[in-house]
Amino acid sequence: MYYVDANVFMNWVLGLILTTAVLLLITTVFLSSYRGRRGRLMSYLYMLTALFGCIGLAVAALGFRGQHSSARPWHLFLDMKYQPKYTAQGESRFFPDGRAMRLPVEGTIPYDGTDYAADAGFHAGPKPDFLKADRRYYLGVADPTATETKDGVTVPKDPTWAGGQMTETYFVARIPGEAVERAGGWEPLLQRGRQQFDVHCAACHGASGRGGVGAEAYGIVGAYGLTVAPANLTAELYRSQPDGQLYNTVANGKGSMPGYGHQVAVQDRWAVVAHVRVLQYAHNPPGGR
Numbered sequence: 054m055y056y057v058d059a060n061v062f063m064n065w066v067l068g069l070i071l072t073t074a075v076l077l078l079i080t081t082v083f084l085s086s087y088r089g090r091r092g093r094l095m096s097y098l099y100m101l102t103a104l105f106g107c108i109g110l111a112v113a114a115l116g117f118r119g120q121h122s123s124a125r126p127w128h129l130f131l132d133m134k135y136q137p138k139y140t141a142q143g144e145s146r147f148f149p150d151g152r153a154m155r156l157p158v159e160g161t162i163p164y165d166g167t168d169y170a171a172d173a174g175f176h177a178g179p180k181p182d183f184l185k186a187d188r189r190y191y192l193g194v195a196d197p198t199a200t201e202t203k204d205g206v207t208v209p210k211d212p213t214w215a216g217g218q219m220t221e222t223y224f225v226a227r228i229p230g231e232a233v234e235r236a237g238g239w240e241p242l243l244q245r246g247r248q249q250f251d252v253h254c255a256a257c258h259g260a261s262g263r264g265g266v267g268a269e270a271y272g273i274v275g276a277y278g279l280t281v282a283p284a285n286l287t288a289e290l291y292r293s294q295p296d297g298q299l300y301n302t303v304a305n306g307k308g309s310m311p312g313y314g315h316q317v318a319v320q321d322r323w324a325v326v327a328h329v330r331v332l333q334y335a336h337n338p339p340g341g342r
């Protein structure tokens with residue numbers, strides 16, 4: 054393809070102007086000694102020489118196009134280019150550790166609800182939590198391909214029951230053992246679950262989990278602020294849901310209930326699920342009453 058480098062082209066133009074300037078100067082000097090310094094022709098020559106000379110001086114001061122310079126560029130209009138601020142990865146003489154970027158205060162809960170895992174570790178000792186690869190624990194999903202079509206929409210496949218046992222389909226049937234391990238056993242998991250449920254869920258569903266709106270509401274928000282009733286978590290419908298589905302509702306919400314994944318950490322979501330099971334059990338003791 055035919056291509057003209059703009060810098061090279063402009064330098065040729067500048068070169069031509071400079072050559073003209075030099076030729077004009079020589080002509081002016083020569084003619085002034087030969088024909089005298091006055092006259093119409095001479096005044097034109099002076100003018101042209103001055104004009105081209107000015108351009109020549111400008112080129113001498115500014116340089117040719119494409120020329121490199123290590124000098125700081127001229128900023129006639131500063132706008133807000135130079136501000137007293139810290140930039141990413143910058144150095145700070147204020148903080149003792151020399152970093153401008155600060156680590157979160159100890160105990161900070163990141164807005165995405167996960168535990169602080171911004172470090173992938175190193176090759177010999179990678180941090181498994183960084184990639185969140187374990188989808189049973191992080192998503193509550195057992196088999197993402199187990200979907201079915203209802204009213205023309207693809208949805209997670211409902212579990213099937215046989216002899217009182219749930220067959221695992223899309224969602225994990227039971228709280229992953231990892232969640233119990235991390236909590237240090239069932240007892241601490243349940244305690245944490247109760248505490249987290251009372252903080253995050255009770256406002257709407259009530260401490261007993263029975264939900265409702267208006268006069269029948271068990272939760273304070275349900276009593277005054279909602280038009281859609283928070284579900285009665287002790288109802289049969291939610292008792293028969295897999296643990297993974299309850300986990301998913303906590304993380305991502307369902308219907309008009311917002312998700313709480315941004316403020317309830319992964320481990321705590323499982324603890325909440327465990328507590329929901331406790332509430333269900335308390336309302337529906339085996340054998341009935």
Ligand code: HEC
Nearest residue numbers: 253254257281282283284299302303307308309310313325
């Ligand atoms: C802001 C009020 C509010 C809070 C807080 C809240 N929920 Fe809900 N929840 C609702 C409402 C409203 C519904 C009914 C949604 C619908 O039917 O559209 C609901 C429905 C549910 C359902 C049934 C979902 C389904 O499958 O239909 C479950 C399970 C649930 N909530 C669990 C929880 C848990 C656990 C928490 C605490 C992490 C929680 N909710 C916090 C308002 C809330």
